[in-house]
Amino acid sequence: MSLASSIRTIAVWEMNRSMTTMGRNVLPLAAGLLVLLVLVTAFAAQSGVHMQDGMYRIGIDDPDVARIVAPDSRFAAYLDSSQALWENRFAYDIVILNGEVYAADTDKGRAALKTLERDYESYVSRVAAGEPDLFAAYPLWIDLQYVKSEIDFLATQSGQQVGTPANARVPPTPSGPVEAVTLPPSAMPVSEDDLREHLAETGNDHPFKRYTGIVSGDSATDRFRTPSELSPPLPFDAIILVFVFIFPLYFTSQFFMMSVMNERVGRAGEALLSAPIQSTAIVVGKALPYFTIMILISAAITLVAGAPLTILLPLIPVILFFLANALIIGMAARSFKELSFVSIFFSTLATSYLFFPTVFANTHVISIISPLTLVVLEIQGDGFTVMQYLYSTVLFFATSIILFYAGITNFREERLFSEKPLTSRLADFVSGGIGRDHPHLSLFLLAGFTIPFVFMAQMLTLVLFFNIPMPLSLVLLTVSAAFIEEFAKSIGLYAAARERPGFLTPKNLLLGAIAIGLGFLAGEKLLLFATLAQITESIFGSILFLSLQVLWMPLLLHIAGVLITGGFLLLWGRQGYGPGLAVASVVHSLYNLHFLSGVLL
Amino acid sequence: MNARRIAIVAKKELSGLSSEKTIVFAILLQVFIAMFSSFLMVGLTAMYDPEAIEGYSTVTYGVGYAGADSALIDEFEKRDDLVLHRMDLDVALAALRDRAVAAVVYAPDTLPDAEEPVTITLYLIQNDLQSSVINVKVKEVLQGYEKELREVRADRMTSFPVGLNFPESGGGENFFEFVYGLLIPLLVLLPAIVSAALIIDLITEEYQRQTLETLISTPVTFAEMVWGKVAACEILVPVQAGAWLLLLGFNGIAVENAAAILLHASAGGLFLILLGALVALYYRERTSAQFIFSTALVVVFLLVMAVPYNPLNLMVRLAVGTAGPVHWLILALVAGATALLGWATTTYARRIGETAPPAR
Numbered sequence: 001m002s003l004a005s006s007i008r009t010i011a012v013w014e015m016n017r018s019m020t021t022m023g024r025n026v027l028p029l030a031a032g033l034l035v036l037l038v039l040v041t042a043f044a045a046q047s048g049v050h051m052q053d054g055m056y057r058i059g060i061d062d063p064d065v066a067r068i069v070a071p072d073s074r075f076a077a078y079l080d081s082s083q084a085l086w087e088n089r090f091a092y093d094i095v096i097l098n099g100e101v102y103a104a105d106t107d108k109g110r111a112a113l114k115t116l117e118r119d120y121e122s123y124v125s126r127v128a129a130g131e132p133d134l135f136a137a138y139p140l141w142i143d144l145q146y147v148k149s150e151i152d153f154l155a156t157q158s159g160q161q162v163g164t165p166a167n168a169r170v171p172p173t174p175s176g177p178v179e180a181v182t183l184p185p186s187a188m189p190v191s192e193d194d195l196r197e198h199l200a201e202t203g204n205d206h207p208f209k210r211y212t213g214i215v216s217g218d219s220a221t222d223r224f225r226t227p228s229e230l231s232p233p234l235p236f237d238a239i240i241l242v243f244v245f246i247f248p249l250y251f252t253s254q255f256f257m258m259s260v261m262n263e264r265v266g267r268a269g270e271a272l273l274s275a276p277i278q279s280t281a282i283v284v285g286k287a288l289p290y291f292t293i294m295i296l297i298s299a300a301i302t303l304v305a306g307a308p309l310t311i312l313l314p315l316i317p318v319i320l321f322f323l324a325n326a327l328i329i330g331m332a333a334r335s336f337k338e339l340s341f342v343s344i345f346f347s348t349l350a351t352s353y354l355f356f357p358t359v360f361a362n363t364h365v366i367s368i369i370s371p372l373t374l375v376v377l378e379i380q381g382d383g384f385t386v387m388q389y390l391y392s393t394v395l396f397f398a399t400s401i402i403l404f405y406a407g408i409t410n411f412r413e414e415r416l417f418s419e420k421p422l423t424s425r426l427a428d429f430v431s432g433g434i435g436r437d438h439p440h441l442s443l444f445l446l447a448g449f450t451i452p453f454v455f456m457a458q459m460l461t462l463v464l465f466f467n468i469p470m471p472l473s474l475v476l477l478t479v480s481a482a483f484i485e486e487f488a489k490s491i492g493l494y495a496a497a498r499e500r501p502g503f504l505t506p507k508n509l510l511l512g513a514i515a516i517g518l519g520f521l522a523g524e525k526l527l528l529f530a531t532l533a534q535i536t537e538s539i540f541g542s543i544l545f546l547s548l549q550v551l552w553m554p555l556l557l558h559i560a561g562v563l564i565t566g567g568f569l570l571l572w573g574r575q576g577y578g579p580g581l582a583v584a585s586v587v588h589s590l591y592n593l594h595f596l597s598g599v600l601l
Numbered sequence: 602m603n604a605r606r607i608a609i610v611a612k613k614e615l616s617g618l619s620s621e622k623t624i625v626f627a628i629l630l631q632v633f634i635a636m637f638s639s640f641l642m643v644g645l646t647a648m649y650d651p652e653a654i655e656g657y658s659t660v661t662y663g664v665g666y667a668g669a670d671s672a673l674i675d676e677f678e679k680r681d682d683l684v685l686h687r688m689d690l691d692v693a694l695a696a697l698r699d700r701a702v703a704a705v706v707y708a709p710d711t712l713p714d715a716e717e718p719v720t721i722t723l724y725l726i727q728n729d730l731q732s733s734v735i736n737v738k739v740k741e742v743l744q745g746y747e748k749e750l751r752e753v754r755a756d757r758m759t760s761f762p763v764g765l766n767f768p769e770s771g772g773g774e775n776f777f778e779f780v781y782g783l784l785i786p787l788l789v790l791l792p793a794i795v796s797a798a799l800i801i802d803l804i805t806e807e808y809q810r811q812t813l814e815t816l817i818s819t820p821v822t823f824a825e826m827v828w829g830k831v832a833a834c835e836i837l838v839p840v841q842a843g844a845w846l847l848l849l850g851f852n853g854i855a856v857e858n859a860a861a862i863l864l865h866a867s868a869g870g871l872f873l874i875l876l877g878a879l880v881a882l883y884y885r886e887r888t889s890a891q892f893i894f895s896t897a898l899v900v901v902f903l904l905v906m907a908v909p910y911n912p913l914n915l916m917v918r919l920a921v922g923t924a925g926p927v928h929w930l931i932l933a934l935v936a937g938a939t940a941l942l943g944w945a946t947t948t949y950a951r952r953i954g955e956t957a958p959p960a961r
Binding site: 018025026029030033034036037040041043044047048049050051052053054055056057062064065068073074076096099100101102103107108110111113114115116117120123124127128130131132133135136137138139140141142143144145146147148178179180181183184185186187188224226227228230254255258259261262265266335336337339340 | 618668690691692694695697698705707709710711713716717718719720721722723724725726727732736739740743744746747750751753754755757758759760761762763764765766767768777778781782783786798799801802803805806809810811884887888889891892893896897899900903904906907908909910911913914917918921923
């Protein structure tokens with residue numbers, strides 16, 4: 001059987017099997033639940049969300065005033081005489097006497113006051129909306145226009161933080177060329193009736209309401225607002241994209257994870273493994289249906305949201321990444337509960353990697369390390385270049401391919417059905433990649449393969465730290481980067497020493513260290529020249545990727561780091577691993593800081 | 602049913618949890634979340650109530666002003682955190698792109714008492730934290746201007762709102778409503794959901810690994826085995842929820858009636874756990890059970906939220922100290938529903954136990 005046809009066989013088999021185990025029992029109940037869901041949603045939409053009912057007590061002496069807060073269920077209103085209210089004023093968060101508002105001097109009182117002020121605003125709006133002369137009630141309309149401005153790492157480096165402005169007292173002078181702009185017209189381009197309708201729609205705004213319009217976009221009338229309608233632009237609207245696009249993908253990848261796990265439970269996959277099919281065909285064939293489903297789901301969501309289909313392009317590497325991790329987690333987890341916890345942990349990490357950079361979309365070039373930013377750009381109608389696509393997806397592609405490779409080579413009986421704890425299973429997976437005949441070549445390749453993961457981890461730290469005030473961000477970044485690199489370099493050696501205790505001799509350690517150092521450097525170089533030029537030009541880049549300047553210094557550093565960790569392993573066995581890693585990280589950080597002090601001074 | 606045997610099963614499950622180090626992952630996860638807590642606090646509050654971000658800003662912002670003279674200039678001069686620079690529109694926009702100013706306002710030459718509205722164009726930097734802050738500040742200025750324009754055009758109005766005089770609120774926004782109205786109930790609910798997912802894992806694992814026969818061959822009955830697992834999961838609910846409340850306390854967020862909140866969480870948690878157990882007993886297979894349970898969870902959650910005086914609302918009221926004794930009644934109702942579900946679980950488990958040995 002050729003590879004392609006056996007992949008097809010496995011894919012069809014996987015589809016049939018998941019349909020039969022899931023289908024017969026689950027579908028009727030799932031359909032029932034879906035009907036219930038629709039009913040409950042309708043009920044909830046009608047009844048409203050009753051989470052914050054009665055948070056605040058408010059005492060009022062006038063029924064007309066009580067009508068102002070009546071629509072807001074957060075207030076539990078008590079009507080009483082002014083005398084009685086004043087005597088019991090400490091029992092209330094707010095007391096309104098003769099049109100004067102008194103709030104308790106507590107956090108709660110202040111929060112209640114803020115809520116009351118907003119309720120009053122919307123009450124005034126309601127009254128004004130009924131006026132026959134709309135432009136007497138709403139004399140002022142705001143046309144909100146957004147301007148794009150993106151800063152890069154050089155700006156953050158010179159002290160400018162994203163979010164804080166330049167000195168405001170100095171009259172500003174633009175540094176770049178001034179483009180001529182046409183002055184906005186003074187007449188209102190939208191008809192009075194349209195505006196009235198728009199006011200009626202947005203009359204009662206709930207905090208969650210703003211999120212519904214993000215994917216669908218705004219109409220022309222929505223551009224014009226009254227001052228009280230002017231709500232701040234959402235700096236975090238990318239979270240909506242996480243919910244809309246990433247969660248369904250993550251949810252589907254769970255089924256793949258479970259399918260892999262099910263092969264291992266009770267040695268169910270034994271027959272499959274003994275069949276004359278390559279493990280490549282098994283893994284790819286099993287993953288293919290889920291990949292197709294995930295693409296279809298994304299396409300459906302895209303079409304429903306009315307977004308361009310090109311946003312599927314940046315989603316493909318994300319899908320692959322989820323599937324690759326699902327494969328590894330499904331192969332490594334020892335029990336169902338471990339599977340649950342590990343996959344929750346992974347999804348939190350992956351979501352933060354995807355989500356945090358997009359916070360800075362349109363603001364800072366760092367945002368481009370997340371493929372989700374490309375989705376944001378595409379939905380805004382800006383599009384992305386091939387170069388940007390490469391920047392943001394290459395790490396996802398590389399890590400997915402490597403993880404799939406690791407999964408395929410380890411998709412064997414002795415790995416799948418062992419009952420070892422999670423960490424030692426992962427170590428087994430790594431040592432599975434180290435050949436007995438050419439251990440040093442394997443170590444060289446392994447070190448090169450860890451580079452995409454190291455970059456990903458370092459990117460995550462960069463995203464977290466880059467906007468912190470300057471010296472602190474550098475120190476944090478230096479130390480964490482050093483630790484991540486030392487850890488990545490040591491895993492090959494650790495796994496080899498664990499599998500074959502006799503392997504770790506002084507001679508082999510030295511050769512291995514050189515192989516790892518070379519491999520690490522080669523991988524780093526290869527990936528760096530392909531991508532990330534914008535980051536490497538900044539000072540943050542020079543911490544993460546010091547090796548750009550001179551060749552032999554970083555090579556020596558990498559080798560020395562492995563030698564330290566390996567030496568500890570050699571002398572004290574596996575107890576020495578932790579301390580060895582710590583010492584190597586310290587040495588690495590000191591080296592980096594030394595170089596940095598040259599940059600800084 | 603024998604309480605001692607149930608305790609033995611529960612203890613076995615708990616020690617299994619800690620030996621597998623899955624608890625470590627849960628703790629790591631919480632630490633990971635806590636690492637971002639300041640980011641999350643600012644970020645989530647901003648999502649819940651974008652105007653809250655203004656409270657973080659103590660800096661002065663430059664605003665470009667272009668177009669005709671208007672009373673808006675006087676409104677801007679009343680504020681000390683906004684500095685107005687008069688300039689041409691094209692220069693102002695270039696400066697905005699350079700972030701030399703934070704916003705640009707363009708005023709038309711419409712007269713205040715004109716028939717048509719005054720249409721101000723406001724330029725901001727797209728999708729930016731700073732824009733959110735400046736937006737709130739400019740909004741206040743514009744509202745002042747709107748009030749002034751309304752007074753000029755007042756003779757064209759027919760009805761007037763009831764007047765209220767607000768005290769100076771002092772500006773500074775606080776997290777109160779977000780923390781007490783959303784964060785606390787969700788944090789307390791989270792352990793209940795985790796435990797309910799855990800019971801599915803524990804039960805389906807026995808079926809799929811075919812380890813039930815060994816368990817049933819011991820004096821422990823099937824129902825006792827189920828209840829032991831339920832007990833192990835239930836213990837984790839108040840412990841984790843209590844840990845969250847303690848952590849919040851360390852961060853200066855005092856929660857009133859913590860004991861009552863934990864009681865509500867435990868009762869609701871047990872309800873969800875039993876629901877999970879029933880689903881797991883029915884399907885005996887993790888994928889289906891988790892899928893059905895998570896869908897059912899959404900239905901239950903939506904339904905509960907839509908009902909006034911629901912347990913989550915009561916947790917909010919308890920946390921801020923405005924809950925009356927009515928919460929005991931609701932707690933009794935939830936406990937009753939849970940007892941009903943518990944009875945159903947016992948009967949179902951007994952029936953399965955009698956038809957054992959379970960075959961797949």
